[in-house]
Amino acid sequence: MNWNEIRQQFPALSHTTYLNSATFGQLPLRTQAAVAKHFERRDRDACADFLTWFDDMDELRALIGRLVNCQAEDVAFAPNAAAALSLFLGGIDFQRGDRIATLPNEFPNQFYYANWLSAKGVELVEVPGLEAIPERTKAVVLSTVNYTNGYRPDLPRISKAAKQAGALLYIDGTQSLGALTFDIDAIAPDMFAVDGYKWLLCPNGATFFYISPALRRQIPPAVIGWRSDKGWRGVDDLNHGIPEFPEAAERYEGGMLAFPSLYGMAESIRMLLELGPSAVEARILSLAGQTAQILQATGATIQNANTNIVAAHWGDRDASQLAKDLRAKGIMVAARHGNLRVSPHFYNTEADLDALRRSLA
Numbered sequence: 001m002n003w004n005e006i007r008q009q010f011p012a013l014s015h016t017t018y019l020n021s022a023t024f025g026q027l028p029l030r031t032q033a034a035v036a037k038h039f040e041r042r043d044r045d046a047c048a049d050f051l052t053w054f055d056d057m058d059e060l061r062a063l064i065g066r067l068v069n070c071q072a073e074d075v076a077f078a079p080n081a082a083a084a085l086s087l088f089l090g091g092i093d094f095q096r097g098d099r100i101a102t103l104p105n106e107f108p109n110q111f112y113y114a115n116w117l118s119a120k121g122v123e124l125v126e127v128p129g130l131e132a133i134p135e136r137t138k139a140v141v142l143s144t145v146n147y148t149n150g151y152r153p154d155l156p157r158i159s160k161a162a163k164q165a166g167a168l169l170y171i172d173g174t175q176s177l178g179a180l181t182f183d184i185d186a187i188a189p190d191m192f193a194v195d196g197y198k199w200l201l202c203p204n205g206a207t208f209f210y211i212s213p214a215l216r217r218q219i220p221p222a223v224i225g226w227r228s229d230k231g232w233r234g235v236d237d238l239n240h241g242i243p244e245f246p247e248a249a250e251r252y253e254g255g256m257l258a259f260p261s262l263y264g265m266a267e268s269i270r271m272l273l274e275l276g277p278s279a280v281e282a283r284i285l286s287l288a289g290q291t292a293q294i295l296q297a298t299g300a301t302i303q304n305a306n307t308n309i310v311a312a313h314w315g316d317r318d319a320s321q322l323a324k325d326l327r328a329k330g331i332m333v334a335a336r337h338g339n340l341r342v343s344p345h346f347y348n349t350e351a352d353l354d355a356l357r358r359s360l361a
Helices: 003-009 027-043 050-068 082-092 107-122 155-164 259-275 277-296 319-329 350-360
Strands: 076-079 101-104 123-126 137-144 166-172 191-195 207-211 310-313 334-336 339-342
Touching: 003 027, 003 050, 027 259, 050 076, 050 207, 050 259, 082 107, 082 166, 082 191, 082 207, 101 107, 107 123, 107 137, 123 350, 137 155, 137 259, 137 339, 155 166, 259 277, 277 310, 277 350, 319 334, 319 339
Parallel strands: 101 123, 101 137, 137 166, 166 191
Antiparallel strands: 076 207, 191 207, 310 339, 334 339
16 A cells, blocks of 8 residues: 555645644545536536435445444434434333433533433433443443543443343443444444544544444434425425334435535545445554654653544643644643543654654753
């Protein structure tokens, strides 16, 4: 794989040492071109072909299915991962005394809605490693990779434990998909949501979620609009009565989609599929391992190994100030909860890591 050639797809890398994909992924030129092509098409055809845009989105669902190993009809689009999680938690019939289980130090999405449900007597429980699912747990919510320290939970074990406990499983893949592989069939979540602006290298507004057929029979749509009826393609004579929801996951979309962002998502996913998700994962884990060695050489403690997010902690250094100092040198990293977070993507090179080493020295 000629990674240096692939790097030419990312213009910002010509002037910045960018090691912060856990905050934002860089947009490939081909993704930007796909978005521009959509706008050119709108001008050319005056939007007369707008129904065919939905056909293109069905092709995107199939691309997502190839990436995460699921059926296209199980994929829906949302404005962000918070919307998907709100659909999930908002659709569960919680009773007073029920619980939601998560990991400590999870992303705020996993805390806020669950804590808001405390007014209804629902308790959020933080369980290290989710080693055991507490009694009366109705939902387990967690991320594939922790945003502050790179921790990768044992998803197959947690999925099995959730099912044994009779709890629904929601997984947020925003901090890993595009860097690490994910297999819906192997993990079997009830819902899997990914906001594509990080590791998937997509424009903002491009989010998808997988929702199992069984969960679709349990959770009603939270947004109901003209596309909620299964006959929505018949725009010449739309149903003006009670909607009959489609069986597919698109039943949760309700209305128009963020087409520019989703056309961009389609091109970014095509790029990842062409490169090969396993090859991308191997490249990123290699760069992350080298990064960990560089940080350890300065006296840092690395929080977790074999992950795409390298989190380093020093007892005598302020991570936030260090991130600012590195940015002043043209090196983009982040600080999260006392850790310096370095997150290389496949577009990074050993030269980027050398720049980090020199600046830290």
